[in-house]
Amino acid sequence: MPKKFTDIARPNGSDSKKNARNSEPEKTEKPRLQQAARATSAASLSSRIKDNVRRKANIWKKLVQGKKTLDHETEKHAARKHRVPMKALMWSGIFLFISACVYGFGLMATSVHIVITTQKQKQDQSFSIQFSKKLATATADILPLRLYEKSFQYTKTYQATGQSQEPSYVEGTVTIYNKAQRTPQVLVATTRFLSSDGKLFRLIERTIVPGYTIQNGTTTPGSIQxxxxxxxxxxxxxxxxxxxxxxxxxxxxxYQTIYGVSIVPFAYAATGTIPVVTEDDIQNAKQSIAQYAIDQTKQDIVSSLPDSIKLLDQALRIKVSSVAVPAKAGTKTSSFSATIQGTVALMVFDEKDITQYVQTKMSVNQSASTLVKDVVTFSYETPIVSFEQGTMTMSVHAKRELIPIVDTMMLQQKTAARTLDDLRRELLAVSGVRRVDIVVWPFWITRVPSNVDKIDIEVR
Known part of the structure; x- marks a missing residue:
């Protein structure tokens, strides 16, 4: 730092000479000091400039090194970003392989299932049909009739519903002793017991009286109630x-060693009631057994015939020769029997004959493009039966369904390799088709397989 010089005021008095003497050297020293000050100032400035340049160089160096480091990190990050892990590559390969297998299998297993719903029609018609037992086979106008006759005899038991007021019987309990023997004594039901005052009673159920026993010299009679x-x-x-x-x-x-003893009085119960047969019981039994004879005889005959044989109630006749009811009105009993004898005649026909007859008649107006459903239902009305002549005439009302004929083989050939939209339009254009449902495998295919074996058509 340059020195600073300050002028000093000239003093008054005796110092003026001294100052005059020293003024010349002062003039010589001043330029030299100024030059030294300038040199010192230049050196200081040069040092500051060098320090500044050095500092800026260091800063620039650090900036350059930082940029290099940043570029290196950026390159490493970019490399990491673009590098694909091996595990991801492996799973991607597996996925592509499985997808290719599924796609290939789908192409090999391609199939189409087509469900065609047709427009069904109902047809019903009535016919007047004649039957005769003289025919063995059906003709164009008359069908055969079979006549069966069977004799029968059946017996059934019925319950009496009447009641009669009767005095009741006194009952009681006795202890029966056996001192006669060591072996049991059997007493049958209704065995008589006579009281000491001469009243006769009877044993209700069969009873076995144990024999006596001897223990320690003491005899104990056997007993039972x-x-x-x-x-x-x-x-x-x-x-x-x-x-x-x-x-x-x-x-x-x-007689003296087998006896009975009562220890409580025998009580007399109030007057009771007992069942008796009434006239209504007899009449109801006759009607019931007659119906039983009809049902049983009909079952015996029909059970041996084919399932297609049909019997109408109007084509059955029963002749009862006798109905015997041994019990009379007022008979005191809880049940009684009835026996019936007679013959049953019935005429039957085969529904197969009616089916063939009706289908022949109904097919006159049937379209060639329709198919008759197998199930045909019949209802029979107002049969007129003559057992003497062996004939029957009745009205038959028939119902059936007509289903349009769909040639599935022709459709398989016609629709092969077509698009699914074309397939649907083609099938809906077929006469009698009401609805078309298509199921394809795999789901992404848009065309019908060219192999007809992979085209399945179902008609409903």
Whole structure:
């Protein structure tokens, strides 16, 4: 930094001479100091310029190096961006291979399924048909009739519905003892038991009385409880606890050792009711067994005939020779029997004959381009039957469906290699076709296969 010089004011008095003497050297020193100051200033400026240039050079160097680094990073990023991983390449190859296989298989397995729905027509017509048992086969106007006759005899049991008021029978429980033997004693149902006051009762069910046993020198009689019923109705048999003897053992040693004992009084129940046969029961049984005879005989005959044989109720005749009901009105019983005897005659025909006859008549006005459905339904009206002459006349109402004929083989040849739109238009133009549904495989094909074996046509 240059030095700064400041002029000093001239002093007054004695110093003026001294200052005059020193003024000459001061004039010589001043240029030299100014030159040194200028040199120092130039050197300082040069140093600052060099520092500035060096600093700018360093900055530029760093900028150049930074740009190179940035370019290198950019190139690395671009390389990474454009580099395709091996795994992605592998999966892409697998996908392309599978797609090619599917496409190739689809081309080889190409097929077309066509469903054609036709416009069906219903046809119904009535005919008057004659039958005769004299014919073995059908003619143009008369159909054969078969006559069957069978004798029958059936017996059935019916329940009585009437009721009669009757005195009830006294019943009670007795304990029967067996001191006579070590083996059991069998007593059959209705075995008589006589009370000590002479009232007779009977055993209701078969009973086995155990024999006596001996244990430690003590004999214990065998015993069993059983129900007995008074031999006659009425309250006089309501006996008090007593002992009963068995009259059937009278005169035997067992008479004293096999006996019965009651420990409670026998009670008399109120007057009860018992079933009896009424006149209505008899008449209903006669009607029921007659219908049973018809149904059973008809079943016996028809079951042995082919399924196509038809029997009408009007073509059946029953002749009853006898209906026997042994029970009379008022008979006291819960059930009774009825027996019927007689003969049944019935005339049947074969529906196959009617089917052939009707189809022949109905085909007169049938179009050549239609096909008759197999199922033909019939209804029979007002049959007139004569068993004496063996004839029958009746009205037959027939119904059937007419289906348009569709030549599937011709359509296969005609539609091969056509586009699907052309195929649909072609099929809808066929007479009698109402609707067309097309299913293709694989789904992306737009043409029908040229191989007719891969074209499937279904007509509904």
């Amino acid at each position: 059983a129900r007995i019923r008074a031999d006659q109705p009425g309250p006089s048999f309501a006996v008090q606890p007593t002992q009963f003897r068995l009259p059937g053992l009278a005169g035997l040693a067992k």
